[in-house]
Amino acid sequence: MEIYLLLITLIAILIVIVGVSYFKWHAFISLLLASLFLAIFSGMDFAQIVSAYEDGVGGTLGHLIGIIALGTILGKMLAESGAGLVIAQFFIRTFGEKRLPWAMFISGFIIGIPVFFEVGILILLPLVISITKASKQNILRVGLPAIAGLSIVHGLVPPHPGALAAIGIYEADLGKVLLYSLVIALPAGILGGPLFAKWAEKKVIPEGEPTLIKVDDQFDNRKMPSVGVSFLTILLPVILMLFGTFAPYLPVNDHVISFLELIGSPLVAMLISVFVAFWLLGFRNGMDKKMIQKLIEDCLLPVSSIVLIVGAGGGFKQILIDSGIGNVIGEMSQALNLSPLVMAFVIAGLIRIATGSATVALTTAAGIVSPIIAGMSGVNLELLVIATGAGSLMFSHVNDAGFWMVKEYLGLNIKETFKTWTILETILSFGAFFIVLILDLFV
Template sequence: MTSLSVEILAADAAEPITSAGNAQLGIAVLAGIAVIVLLITKFKLHAFLALTIGSLALGAFAGAPLADTIKSFSTGLGNTVAGVGVLIALGAILGKLLADSGGADQIVDTILAKTGKKAMPWAMVLIASVIGLPLFFEVGIVLLIPVVLMVAKRGNYSLMRIGIPALAGLSVMHGLIPPHPGPLVAIDAVGANLGVTLALGLVVAIPTVIIAGPLFSKYAARWVDIQAPEKMIPTRPSEDLEKRPGFGATVATILLPVVLMLVKALVDIVIDDPENGVQKVTDVIGSPLIALLTAVIVGMFTLGRAAGFTKERLNSTVEKSLAPIAGILLIVGAGGGFKQTLIDIGVGQMILDFSKSWSIPALLLAWLIAVAIRLATGSATVATISAAGLVAPLAEGMSTGEVSLLVLAIGAGSLFFSHVNDAGFWLVKEYFGMNVGQTIKTWSVMETIISVVGIVFVLLLSLVL
C-alpha cells in the first residue's frame, strides 16, 4: 500500500494564491465550510449559491486577493462541468427513458413475482443496485421509494426491512460506481483508469451492499418498526402505458455502458498496447461518453419505441430529462470550484505539514479527508470532488490498481454518516414518515456502515494489488 509521500506532494504543489500560515489556512477552511453549512441548513440557500459564497469566504479568510479567488473558483467550476457535464446529461436521459417507458416497473415486477417472502430484502437490494447504475441518487430515490412503499404495504413488511436494502443499493452505486458524477470527477482528478475503477468498485460494492443492506435491515427493523405511510404510496408512473419494454431488453440496456467500459478495462489489461487495433477500438467504445451515448441511442428503441413512444414523445422525454439536471450541474461545478479554491490557497501543503509526523497510508488519509468534508457539507458529491483534488498528488507513483483504490477510498469516505445538512437525509425522512431520531438510527447508521465497510475492503484489496 502506498503511504503519504511528503516530498512528492511538496514537489507537485502549485504556488498558493495566499501567503497565509497553516493556522490561518486551517481557520479559513473551517470558516468556509461553516459558511456553506450555515447557508444550506439555517438559511435554506441553494447548494450552488452556498458553495459559491463559501468559496469566496474561504479565499477571504485565507487572505487571498478576491480576483485570484474568483479565478480559482471559475477555473474549478469550468473544468469540472467540462469533464462530466455531458455524461451527467446522458445519464439523465437514460434514467428518464427507463422511468417513462415502464422499464423500471418491468424489472421490479419480474423480480418480485419470482421472489419469496424471506428473499424480498435481497430482491430489493438487487433492484436498487441495477436501477441505480445509470441514475443519480436523488432520481433513484424518487423512482424506487414508491416501489418500496408498495412492496412493504402489499407484503405487510416492516418498512425498514424493505427500505434499507433499497437505499443501500442506491447509495453504494452513487458513491463507488462510475458513471455517477462523484466517482467520475475523482477518476479525472487523480488520473485513474475508469474501467479498472469500475471493476474494483464492483468488487468492493458487492460485499458492502450486502452488509449495509439486507443484513443491517434486520436490526434497523427492530430499532424502528414502522409501516409504510399510506399518504406516501402514489399511483405507479407507467400504468397508463399500453405496453412496456421486455425485462431482458431493459436490463441489457441499463448494463450496456457498464459492459462496454468493462470490456475496455479488460482489453487494456490483457493487451496493454496503445497501438494495437483492438485496443484502439475498445478505447473508443469503452469511453464514458461513447458508452453512455450508445446506451441512450439503444434505449430509444429498446425502451422508448418498445413502449410505443412516437418520435415526438421520445423528443419530449429527452427535453424533460435535461431540465432538472441544471441544478445538479451547477452544484457539481460549484463543488469543483470550492475544491480548486481549497487547492489554490495551499490547503494541500497545509495537510502535508500536518502529516509529516503521521504514519498513515494514503488510502486511509483520502478516506478521512472525504469523511471530514462529508460531515461538514452534507454532500457526498462535494466531499468526493474536494477530497479528490486535495489528494490527487498522492496518485503519483502509484500503480493503476492503487490509483483506482484511491478513488474508491474517497468514494467510501464521502458516504459517511449522512445527517441534517444532507438533502438525502430529509428526502428519506419525509418519504418514510420518520422523525429525525428514527432517520439517524436507520439511514444515517446505514450510510456509516457503507463507508466503514467500504474502506475496509479497499484496504484489503490494496494488500494484493
C-alpha cells in the same frame, strides 16, 4: 506561515459548511466564496485568481458534463419506460417470498447504477408498499434493502455525479473505479441492506403509515419492455466501459483495441447507451419523437445544480493548488504519516455530517485532498475516489433531504428514521471504507 495557511483553509471549509447549512445558500455560491476567500488571504495575485478558478472549473467539467447529461437522460428513459419496474418484478419472481429482502436489494443495486437515488425510490417504493400490505410484513424488511442498494451505488459507482466529480478532480481511471466500486459496493450493500434489515425489523415497528407514491398510469397504455431489454439497457454503459478498461489485455490487433477503447470511453459508452434506450425503451414501446424530446428537456433542467457543484469543487481544488496551500498541507500530512485514504474518508464524512449533502462532501473533500497527494507516490487514485465516496455517505441526519424522504415514504417518525436510515448509511460508509483498506493491500 504553515499554521496560517492551515487556519485559512479551515475557515474556507467553514464558509462552505455555514453557507450551505445555516444561510441555506446553494453549494455553488458557498464554494465560490470559499475559493475567493482562500485565494485572497493566501496572498495570490489578484490578476491570477479568476483565471485559476476558471481553469479549475473548466478542467473538471470539460470531460464530465457530457457524461452527467447523458447519464441523466438514460436514467429518465429507464424510469419512464418501466424498465426499472420490470427488473424489480423479475427479481421478486426469481428469489421468491422468503428471500424478498435480497430481491429488493439486488433490484435497488441494479436499478441504482444509472438512475439518481430519488428516482430509484420512486420506482421501487410503490412495489415495496404493495408487497408489505399484501404479506402484512414489516415494511423495513423489504424497504431498507431496496434503499441500501440504491444508496451504495449512488455514493460509489460512476456514472453518478459525485463519483464522476472525484474521478475528474483526482484524475483517476474511470474504468478501474467502476470495476473496484462494484466489487466494494456489493458486500458493503449487503451489510447495510438485507443483513441490517433482518435486525432492524425486530427492533423497530413503524408507528405511521407509508406515504403512497402515485404510480403513473402511462404504463397501462404502453407496452412494457422485456426483462432482457431492460437488463441490457441498464447494464450496457457498464459493459462498454469495462470493454474499454480490459481492451489493452485482449489478444487482438491495435485497431480493435483502439476501437474498443473508443466505445468504452465514458462519453461514447453513455452516448451509445442513450441511443439504444431511445430505440429499445422508447420507439419500440410506443413513445414518439415528441415524447422523447420532452423527457430529455424535463430531465436536463435539474442537472444544472449538480453541474454547478461539481464545477465549483474543481475551482476550489485549483485555488488550493495555485496558492501553494495544497503543497503545505501535503508536506504536513506526510510528516504526520497520514494515509490519504483515511484523510479523504474523514474529511468527506465531516463535511457530509455538517452539510447533509453527499455531492458537496465528495467534491469539497476531493478538492482538498487532490493537491495534498500531488507530491505523494504510491497512492491508488481509484481507491481514493471510493474512500471519499464512502465518507460522503456516513451519518445522514436531519440536514439531509434523503433523511426526510425515507422518513415520509416508509412511514417512520424521526427517532425510527435515526435507528434505521442513519445507521444503514453509516454501515454502508464504514463497510465500504473497510473493504477499500483491504483492497489497498493487494492492488
